[in-house]
Amino acid sequence: MENKFCYKCGNIATTREHVPPICLFPEAKDVLGLNFRKDLITVPSCDEHNSNKSHDDEFLMVSIAGIVGNNLVGYLQTQTKVDRAIRRKSKDFLNKEIIKNYKHQTLKSKNGKKYPVLYGNPNYNRLLNCFEHISYGVYFHEFGERFEGVVKMLLGFINYDDNNTQTMTEMVKEKFIINEIAKELKGKNPTVFKYQFFEPDQFGLIGLVMTFYEGTEVFVAFQPINSKEPFDLSMSLLNAGIPTFIEVGNKIFEFNKK
Incomplete structure (x- = not known):
């Protein structure tokens, strides 16, 4: 392992973590065989800041892939990998973990197409925690040292x-x-x-x-x-x-x- 210490806490590194989480990058089978996983960033990590946060990685993917204003890749990720993840969960998963008190709404695009969306209160603190880990990882990748x-x-x-x-x-x-x-x-x-x-x-x-x-x-x-x-x-x-x-x-x- 090139670096001996975790990018986040400085403890002994036992593995390498993808930054951002690999689940945000679509699998080829979901995007007509296209490769959106070229040279992914990895950083040295301890168990706490890698394998023990897999649920947070999935939470982040479900939370942001379908945000209004994202591109077609995000839309395809929402219709495939995110949809599969939600179907594996309990029926109250979205309201309990992703977006509380949500309501169904319909948005109309400039060309007249209508899209169903959810509007509500996101799990803000958990989002901050996820993005904090990513920012620490990107900093480590950029400067070669822990922030x-x-x-x-x-x-x-x-x-x-x-x-x-x-x-x-x-x-x-x-x-x-x-x-x-x-x-x-x-x-x-x-x-x-x-x-x-x-x-x-x-x-x-x-x-x-x-x-x-x-x-x-x-x-x-x-x-x-x-x-x-x-x-x-x-x-x-x-x-x-x-x-x-x-x-x-x-x-x-x-x-x-x-």
């Missing part, structure tokens, strides 16, 4: 009930586009998964955008253990509940609306 510090993230595919969080997600996305210095966009199977790191900012924070099925975006900020705590007057006002306007590019984002 030590604090990871913060926003899920760009969720519509938040809290106005500030929703506005923050939109602002972060715009900030990545406008202000950050991007590195190379990577991913050997970009229609399933691609990622892009950004140069450290003035506080040493390292940005990462991960995209699944070309429509599900996750924004990540790595704050290394030795970096200084970021301070921004606008953010201090925002956190104090004071109405705040922040300009990014040519857009204005309003927080704490009265």
Whole structure:
């Protein structure tokens, strides 16, 4: 084994883990024989952070493959592997583990086609946990060392009930586009998964955008253990509940609306 220590916790590695989980990448039999598993990323892992989280891997696949806005690959994964996984579960699996209090709705595409969808409350904390593991793995793959510090993230595919969080997600996305210095966009199977790191900012924070099925975006900020705590007057006002306007590019984002 090339590396002796787990990418996540630093314990002795006993195996290698796929990052993201291999189940997110369609099997050839489900996509007309096409190969969406070219040169998958693997990182050294202990048992706790690989084999013991297989249920989380399946949870993530079921949760994100069919998100509205994803590409055809995500749709095919939903109609095949995800469908098989759901059929193996109990009838309350979706409501209990994936999306609570869901309702059936119908969306109409630009060309008039109608699609059935589920609308409800996702298992947010479990999603964060899954994406945190992936971000740690991608960091290890990119830099060859385990990340030590604090990871913060926003899920760009969720519509938040809290106005500030929703506005923050939109602002972060715009900030990545406008202000950050991007590195190379990577991913050997970009229609399933691609990622892009950004140069450290003035506080040493390292940005990462991960995209699944070309429509599900996750924004990540790595704050290394030795970096200084970021301070921004606008953010201090925002956190104090004071109405705040922040300009990014040519857009204005309003927080704490009265």
